[in-house]
Amino acid sequence: MLPARGRIRNPITGGLEFGRRIPYNRPVYIFDLRKKHIDFDLLETEVVSRAGAIPLLSASGAESGGEATLPARLTRSAMAFFEYGRQKGPVPPADAPAPPATVLRERSSGRLRAFHREIVIRFQPKTPQKTRQAILGKYGFKVRRTNRHVRDQVVVYDVARKNLSWKLLEVANDWAAMEEVIFATPNFISEYTRAALPIPHAEQWHLVNRGKGGQKKNEDVSALKAWGVTAGKRTITVAVLDDGVDIDHPNLKSRIAPGGRDFFVAGDHAEHENPRPKIFRFPFHVMAGNDIHGTPCAGVIAAAGKAAGAVGIAPRCRILAIKVFHADDLASDERVADAIRYAAANADILSCSWSGGSTPDVQQALEDAGAARGGKGAAVFCATGNESRSSISFPARDPNAIAVGASTDLGERASYSNFGAELSVVAPSSGGVKGIFTTDVGIPYRGFNVGQAGAGGSDGLHTNDFGGTSSATPLAAGVAALVLSVRPDLSRAALKGVLERSADKIGDDHDAAGHSIHIGFGRVNAAKAIELAKTI
Amino acid sequence: MRSKQIPSSDTFLVRVSAGHEESAAKRLAALGTIQDAGDAGVVVQLNGSGASDPKSVWAELQKQVDDAEVDPILLDETGVPHFPTGEVTVRFKHAPSDEFLSGFADKHGLKVRSRNEFVPAQVAFQVTTRGYLPDLVESLRPAENVASAWANTKSYYRRS
Numbered sequence A: 001m002l003p004a005r006g007r008i009r010n011p012i013t014g015g016l017e018f019g020r021r022i023p024y025n026r027p028v029y030i031f032d033l034r035k036k037h038i039d040f041d042l043l044e045t046e047v048v049s050r051a052g053a054i055p056l057l058s059a060s061g062a063e064s065g066g067e068a069t070l071p072a073r074l075t076r077s078a079m080a081f082f083e084y085g086r087q088k089g090p091v092p093p094a095d096a097p098a099p100p101a102t103v104l105r106e107r108s109s110g111r112l113r114a115f116h117r118e119i120v121i122r123f124q125p126k127t128p129q130k131t132r133q134a135i136l137g138k139y140g141f142k143v144r145r146t147n148r149h150v151r152d153q154v155v156v157y158d159v160a161r162k163n164l165s166w167k168l169l170e171v172a173n174d175w176a177a178m179e180e181v182i183f184a185t186p187n188f189i190s191e192y193t194r195a196a197l198p199i200p201h202a203e204q205w206h207l208v209n210r211g212k213g214g215q216k217k218n219e220d221v222s223a224l225k226a227w228g229v230t231a232g233k234r235t236i237t238v239a240v241l242d243d244g245v246d247i248d249h250p251n252l253k254s255r256i257a258p259g260g261r262d263f264f265v266a267g268d269h270a271e272h273e274n275p276r277p278k279i280f281r282f283p284f285h286v287m288a289g290n291d292i293h294g295t296p297c298a299g300v301i302a303a304a305g306k307a308a309g310a311v312g313i314a315p316r317c318r319i320l321a322i323k324v325f326h327a328d329d330l331a332s333d334e335r336v337a338d339a340i341r342y343a344a345a346n347a348d349i350l351s352c353s354w355s356g357g358s359t360p361d362v363q364q365a366l367e368d369a370g371a372a373r374g375g376k377g378a379a380v381f382c383a384t385g386n387e388s389r390s391s392i393s394f395p396a397r398d399p400n401a402i403a404v405g406a407s408t409d410l411g412e413r414a415s416y417s418n419f420g421a422e423l424s425v426v427a428p429s430s431g432g433v434k435g436i437f438t439t440d441v442g443i444p445y446r447g448f449n450v451g452q453a454g455a456g457g458s459d460g461l462h463t464n465d466f467g468g469t470s471s472a473t474p475l476a477a478g479v480a481a482l483v484l485s486v487r488p489d490l491s492r493a494a495l496k497g498v499l500e501r502s503a504d505k506i507g508d509d510h511d512a513a514g515h516s517i518h519i520g521f522g523r524v525n526a527a528k529a530i531e532l533a534k535t536i
Numbered sequence B: 001m002r003s004k005q006i007p008s009s010d011t012f013l014v015r016v017s018a019g020h021e022e023s024a025a026k027r028l029a030a031l032g033t034i035q036d037a038g039d040a041g042v043v044v045q046l047n048g049s050g051a052s053d054p055k056s057v058w059a060e061l062q063k064q065v066d067d068a069e070v071d072p073i074l075l076d077e078t079g080v081p082h083f084p085t086g087e088v089t090v091r092f093k094h095a096p097s098d099e100f101l102s103g104f105a106d107k108h109g110l111k112v113r114s115r116n117e118f119v120p121a122q123v124a125f126q127v128t129t130r131g132y133l134p135d136l137v138e139s140l141r142p143a144e145n146v147a148s149a150w151a152n153t154k155s156y157y158r159r160s
Helices: A050-056 A070-081 A129-137 A167-176 A223-227 A294-302 A333-346 A360-371 A468-486 A492-501 A526-535 B021-031 B054-064 B098-108 B133-140
Strands: A005-009 A037-046 A101-106 A112-115 A118-123 A141-146 A153-158 A181-186 A237-242 A318-323 A349-352 A379-383 A402-407 A423-428 A436-439 A462-466 B006-016 B032-036 B042-046 B068-075 B081-092 B110-115 B122-127 B146-155
Touching: A118 A129, A118 A167, A129 A141, A167 A181, A223 A526, A237 A294, A237 A333, A237 A468, A294 A318, A294 A436, A294 A462, A294 A468, A318 A333, A333 A349, A333 A360, A333 B081, A333 B146, A349 A468, A360 B081, A360 B146, A379 A468, A379 A492, A402 A468, A423 A468, A423 A492, A462 A468, A468 A492, A468 A526, A492 A526, B006 B021, B006 B054, B006 B081, B021 B032, B021 B042, B021 B054, B042 B054, B054 B068, B054 B133, B068 B133, B068 B146, B081 B133, B098 B110, B098 B122, B098 B133, B133 B146
Parallel strands: A237 A318, A237 A349, A349 A379, A379 A402, A402 A423
Antiparallel strands: A005 A037, A037 A101, A101 A112, A118 A153, A118 A181, A141 A153, A436 A462, B006 B042, B006 B068, B032 B042, B068 B081, B081 B122, B081 B146, B110 B122
16 A cells, blocks of 8 residues: 655755755755655556556657656656666566656655665665665665765665565665664655755844854744744735835846836825835934835835845745835825725735724724635734834734734843734834834935945945834735745734744743743744744 | 724814915914825814813814814824815615615715725715814715715824
8 A cells, every 4th residue: 555645754854954055966856954854745656568658658758649647757757767667687478567656746845756676775874785785685686876966875676576665665664764864765866946045144133143242042933943844935925005116126126016006106006016115314313204115115024035145034025015105204094094904905914013092993894804815814013113002013912913022132122112912913123122124115325225345335225223123024025925825825814823832932931821921922033933834 | 893983183284275284384383293194184283272172273274274174183092093085985784876875975974986996885085065074074985875984084194
């Protein structure tokens, strides 16, 4: 009986510490370096007669009579890779069914892998040759070839063809558990995704906190681990409702969704479809009087990481730029409410790094957002505010919002972060040793950094001093975008529950339900949130 | 908790018609502290009227600046001020017909401004009669097919 699902030991990390680099081990298979095991679904097992196998290996890869499905193409590729039909050994009868090449789909990435009769095994150095032969001989395997760069690594095959295809999993797992073996894995032929994992800028401690300069190691959102599963999908959009987003910023423009609006002005105004920052008053690096707040928020979510710049927590998701404010000018509550409705109709998640007095219309709009996404609801993340108060600002305190506070690079609540019973989660931001490195308004001499190397770069495209609950909110919203990238079917209530249940419990005053008025349910953890989302 | 619009008893928004700004400003300055609120109007905080009935204070002020529109500043449940725009919004239980809206507007001294772009059951009206805004909003709430009603406002938001 073939297993419909299973688990194989990760040959890279099985028994090894994460982060250890194995030289020369350029795998022909793809493994997530951070996981000890790989869960898979058995997708297809083809049994093809030997006579039938060869004609299928056409140059085009297409079956006669139609386009081959991807698993079928991969199976045929695997047959070619393993020199199917030309292998030495006992020759089966001509009419005997050929052993299957097994195709698996890795559950987390959806990528396909096939394998047949080979195992890659790497012995511990100094393992005696006799011991190696005994290990291989246990299942009747012989060495087919030795790795040219690593003499301890060999490709082996079952001479008698007893342990073919899926049975290789058992053999590989058995060998991998031996102390003489560093790893053993079926010799996969795999689908590759030609996209590297995002690389955070060295100053982006909120993504990867390496504990430098007085910071506390790992007080971050576990971005690297999360990105091993997903860095987001373009189908997931986060609306940034703020004072405008620099949609021409070189590190943002590839992530901008069409349809940005300026709701500060009326729908028939010439500027209504232009969500860029517009209001600038001297001094240009101070938030008061300047539209320089939305661009850093957008970068925290989905900056592309180009030219060694900032990378967002969900860099493959998209930003819908919604301008609702002109700096600090009086804003129409009706238009703020309509901006929420528009965003909910055109995005999956809303990020609101601001607060104000409560109004019936805005409150109603938050409720209306619950009907978006085909009834699943658009999640609205709102900043709790920076006044060190024991009450949460509006709209964060509204039951239809998700209230986000701030923690620091020391793993504590930021002292300025408002708190209270409605607090859902916190996310890393300023208030400890360092602020947040993110995108800044790219217009020359405008933005928090007007061109100083020490403030985020002399090109003025980034700032290293963003922060407050303003930065925590898009970070939590971005984590939610990652979750929806793997589980787009989640309702906004379920999404909120995932973030809360998977949060890291920092602080020591959590009640029996796991809630703290200072920390909420904890600090968002992207990796844990994704993992949890996959299980519910 | 539902959002509230509590009329202030000492702070009012005065919308002065064009050409009368200077004379109105002089009269208001004699009554209290005035503050420019841009295109929303002028905010006046009256001297020594804190404990009085908001409606009677409003009536007295409106009498003194009868060439301007006066509305009380509306405070939310935490005391944050909102500045009325001279419009109200009604959220109906069911999207009303144009005919219904026309009759509704006439009955309450309103003029239809627009249906909400995203919620057809929500309609914004201009207030065409000069009166005490909180009373008007209150009179709309029990009306036929009305789910909720509120005064449209502007306010200051804080980017945090």
